Amino acid sequence: MLHQPKLTPKPSRLFKLGLLVNPYAGIGGALALKGSDGVEIREKALAMGAEKKALDKTRIALEHIVSIKDQVQLYVASGDMGEVLAKEMGFSYSLVYQPTNTQTESHDSEATAQALLAQQVDLILFAGGDGTARNVCQVVGSSVPVLGVPAGCKIHSAVYAITPAAAGRVLKQVINGEIVSVSDAQVMDIDEALFRQGKVNARQFGEMQVPTELRYIQAVKMGGKESDELVLADIAAHIIEIIEDNPEQIFVMGSGSTVDFIMQELGIKNTLLGVDVIQNKQLIASDVTAKELLALTTNKSCKLVLTLIGGQGHIIGRGNQQLSADFLKKLGKDNILLVATKTKISHLSGRALIVDSGDLTVDQQLSGLISIITGYHDQVLYPIANLQSKDPV
Incomplete structure (x- = not known):
């Protein structure tokens, strides 16, 4: 059986983790609305009593690094886009962006991603669906590694971990300095209007670099x-x-x-x-x-x-x-x-x-x-x- 070395260098400085949460990701799923893109769909979902789950799923991922939070500096947007979790879980954090409206839009995700790039973060952890991945990709491209926490209705993109807990485990490896592979992953999305008519039209919008568990074999x-x-x-x-x-x-x-x-x-x-x-x-x-x-x-x-x-x-x-x-x-x-x-x-x-x-x-x-x-x-x-x-x- 091959021995897989586990390399754990002492952190040379605080790990700069960018956090971006789309608080409205996935709210249309349980209500059979086939997504959450667009102001009208989100308003309809909220009127029907939709629950916002993105924060809960992001919390699951972040729980895996609470034990090493003294090694991490979080960079977040205000409110439900990240600040709420950072404060609740006791992370040291810096506020980099504040939305103008309570209901955040795609431009808020893009602006947050831009602000995180300006802080030269080591990795961006974002929670959402394929629409959020598109927003991040449009700004970030392959300039910094990203890791998606699946929280949306549509998860066709390969930039997401298989579960929020899996995202947390990979994130902890990266922060601990273990050797972690990084690979190009496709960002996909489908046309929600056609999807609601029963038609699937998936397209590739770009690629981002994603850390994955290294398997020496x-x-x-x-x-x-x-x-x-x-x-x-x-x-x-x-x-x-x-x-x-x-x-x-x-x-x-x-x-x-x-x-x-x-x-x-x-x-x-x-x-x-x-x-x-x-x-x-x-x-x-x-x-x-x-x-x-x-x-x-x-x-x-x-x-x-x-x-x-x-x-x-x-x-x-x-x-x-x-x-x-x-x-x-x-x-x-x-x-x-x-x-x-x-x-x-x-x-x-x-x-x-x-x-x-x-x-x-x-x-x-x-x-x-x-x-x-x-x-x-x-x-x-x-x-x-x-x-x-x-x-x-």
């Missing part, structure tokens, strides 16, 4: 051990697909053997201990200095491909000082493509990753959860330490 080969060459080939295929999909974008290739393998798969000569720059699968600069890199990327759309130092966990500041604080500041965390095998990650024994750019502001901006590409369309969430914290690692 899905990624291991050859007797329970990762085959480095096969796994690296999968990682390379993922990165190459991104490069091919973005021919106008500049890709900065960091140092290290994992990035070297990707360059070999591209058929491009690589500087193992340096930084190279490519575009449209062609080398445009080799072994660049920090100054040269800034000049090449200023006002250009670019991504950085880099890996971690095995056993240490440094991703910036050890052997890649060409990646200056000025460059990283302009690049932004969302444009970092971090690659590593799960075996390499497990050798960290739960220690958080380290960024040492020489600029404390940049180090702070890069701290928190990051997705690590561990295979073809396979990623895990892992923490980057906040070195300004009293207990950073």
Whole structure:
């Protein structure tokens, strides 16, 4: 039987959890109204005595992290959109949005999602149905992981946990720093007007990144051990697909053997201990200095491909000082493509990753959860330490 390591690094800082509750999600279900989208439907449901269940379902999820609430800072909208639960359950919280009307609408969900993004939360937990998922997706996209608590009439989207309790269990894993996979999940919705006529017309509106419980058995080969060459080939295929999909974008290739393998798969000569720059699968600069890199990327759309130092966990500041604080500041965390095998990650024994750019502001901006590409369309969430914290690692 394979042993699944359980990695539990000490939290480097408070986990910034965004919470968004659609208090009217699902109110039309018990009344056979086939959904709750639209002012008229909600008013009709309330007039018929509908009960709002979204808060209760969100409470079930949050109960799984009450025991570790000292590790969490909640960011919420006022009233039933989240503040009520945060206060009731004793979480430390910050108010980020206040609806103008008692009956909240889709624009309130979108405004709350925008406010949560501005707070640079680590993950957004939202409760609702497919309509709420659409609202969140329209604002968030793949910029931050999300996790849905099923509370609506229509739950076609893959961004929801199977139950509110399941959402709570996954959320607790993420906060505890355990290795948790993250994958793209479809956001679906159906036309409620047609649905009430007995017709199902489901459409995909987008994708969001969702954390899922990591099962090592899905990624291991050859007797329970990762085959480095096969796994690296999968990682390379993922990165190459991104490069091919973005021919106008500049890709900065960091140092290290994992990035070297990707360059070999591209058929491009690589500087193992340096930084190279490519575009449209062609080398445009080799072994660049920090100054040269800034000049090449200023006002250009670019991504950085880099890996971690095995056993240490440094991703910036050890052997890649060409990646200056000025460059990283302009690049932004969302444009970092971090690659590593799960075996390499497990050798960290739960220690958080380290960024040492020489600029404390940049180090702070890069701290928190990051997705690590561990295979073809396979990623895990892992923490980057906040070195300004009293207990950073």
